[in-house]
Amino acid sequence: MNGPGTLDWAPAGPDLVAEPVAAALGGLTAFAASIDPDLADTAEFCARYGVELADSANCVIIAGRRGEVTRYAACVVLATTRADVNGVVRKRLDARKASFAAMDDAVALTGMEYGGITPIGLPPDWPVLIDAAVLTRSSVVIGSGLRRSKIALAPDVLAGLPGAEVIEGLAG
Structure with missing residues (x-):
């Protein structure tokens, strides 16, 4: 498989992905492009590189709180949709309140760049x-852990x- 759009796709390697992503790629079949x-x-990327929005998926980090306990999850949804953070995700995390994780927290906890966070290489729990x-x-285009690929x-x-769970109706 190559990839969509006008990019030069090549097998994903450590030169084009963040360190935790490279460590997790293992035997996965994935391609990367600068x-x-x-x-x-997403919108600018798709417009410039000829990738349909429906072939691009966003990964957002959600923080759910109940009392003093915070649980994190990654949500992967097509770029044409939005994650149901206050419904499906909040319930899945057994949280009273769920919201997008603060940028500094998301970057520190994932070891990835904001705007490039991907579901590959996240904390195992x-x-x-x-x-x-x-x-x-x-096929679907996701972040690489870096903004440059x-x-x-x-x-x-x-x-x-x-840790992957496929959920019907996660996004709308």
Whole structure:
């Protein structure tokens, strides 16, 4: 599999992904491509590199709190949708309150750059919640842990990640 759009995709290696991503790639089949880091945000990336929004998935880090306990999860949804943070995700985390994790916390806890966070290489005790619609695509583009590159892979690779849970209706 190559990847969508006009990018030069090559097998993902440590030169194009963040350190925790490289450590977790192992035997995964994934491709990476360099991009302009100023165009890492999804809409700009898709427009510049000819990738359909529906073939791009965003990974957001959610912090759920109940009392003094904070639980984190990654949510992977197509770029054409938004994660149901206050419904599905909050309930899955058994939290009274759920919100996007603070940027500094997300960066420190993942070892990845903000705007490039990806579900590959996250802390092993975090659930990786994947909207079922992501699995309907033939390939999907995600972050690489860095703003200067992207990863393309088959959605079933995401579903096979440690802690992955495919959830119908995670996004709307």
